[in-house]
Amino acid sequence: MSLIDDLPLSVQVSKKIEDDIIYGRLPPGTKLDEAKLCEKYGVSRTPIREALKLLASEGLVEIRPRRGAVIPTLNIVTLFEMFEVMAYLEGMCGRLAARRINEEEKAELLSLHNQCKDYLMEENTESYYEANRKFHFFLYQLSRNSFLIEQASNLHNRLHPYRRLQLRVNNRMQHSFEEHQQIVDAVINSDEDLAERLIKAHVSVQGERFTDLVATMNPDNVQD
Numbered sequence: 580m581s582l583i584d585d586l587p588l589s590v591q592v593s594k595k596i597e598d599d600i601i602y603g604r605l606p607p608g609t610k611l612d613e614a615k616l617c618e619k620y621g622v623s624r625t626p627i628r629e630a631l632k633l634l635a636s637e638g639l640v641e642i643r644p645r646r647g648a649v650i651p652t653l654n655i656v657t658l659f660e661m662f663e664v665m666a667y668l669e670g671m672c673g674r675l676a677a678r679r680i681n682e683e684e685k686a687e688l689l690s691l692h693n694q695c696k697d698y699l700m701e702e703n704t705e706s707y708y709e710a711n712r713k714f715h716f717f718l719y720q721l722s723r724n725s726f727l728i729e730q731a732s733n734l735h736n737r738l739h740p741y742r743r744l745q746l747r748v749n750n751r752m753q754h755s756f757e758e759h760q761q762i763v764d765a766v767i768n769s770d771e772d773l774a775e776r777l778i779k780a781h782v783s784v785q786g787e788r789f790t791d792l793v794a795t796m797n798p799d800n801v802q803d
Contacts, residue, residue: 589629611648666782668731673778676721677771685767699756
């Protein structure tokens with residue numbers, strides 16, 4: 580395991596577990612056995628327990644009395660509400676990005692957008708999603724609001740498995756890229772109102788988009 584030396588061991592381990600949750604290697608509903616985690620990450624129980632507490636504070640893990648830790652399974656109402664909040668957080672990021680972006684950052688935003696285009700042309704859904712993720716996190720950074728960046732990033736991570744599923748819907752990757760193009764234009768042109776409105780619409784899962792998302796889910800990973 581590659582560890583970052585200047586971070587406490589528990590934090591290093593929490594980031595590894597977080598990656599496994601975010602990238603679907605530990606799907607919703609998975610029970611986290613401490614002994615198996617110790618073996619997997621090559622550490623003792625103490626940093627594992629501390630790491631799980633850290634992840635629980637971020638909402639990525641749920642610690643249940645006498646039952647241990649588990650990856651939460653979201654119910655449909657909660658999932659809808661989380662996407663609703665995500666849309667408003669990202670919309671605010673877009674508004675501030677349009678106000679505060681500089682010329683160098685405009686070039687970087689275009690570069691990230693073009694990476695998405697390359698993977699779209701290849702019909703590479705997984706690589707497109709990773710490029711898409713970088714695109715969104717860069718928009719958060721452009722807000723230059725550390726509290727907003729933290730909140731948007733944490734909620735994005737909690738929704739990561741479900742945002743990835745959206746790309747399985749027919750033509751969603753193409754539509755996503757087209758929406759990105761409009762967002763990029765609005766941010767680069769410093770149109771705060773339009774940037775906020777476009778990003779909120781891009782992230783929101785309402786009507787047919789929400790039912791399409793639910794249809795892609797494993798029934799074991801979501802509750803009615």
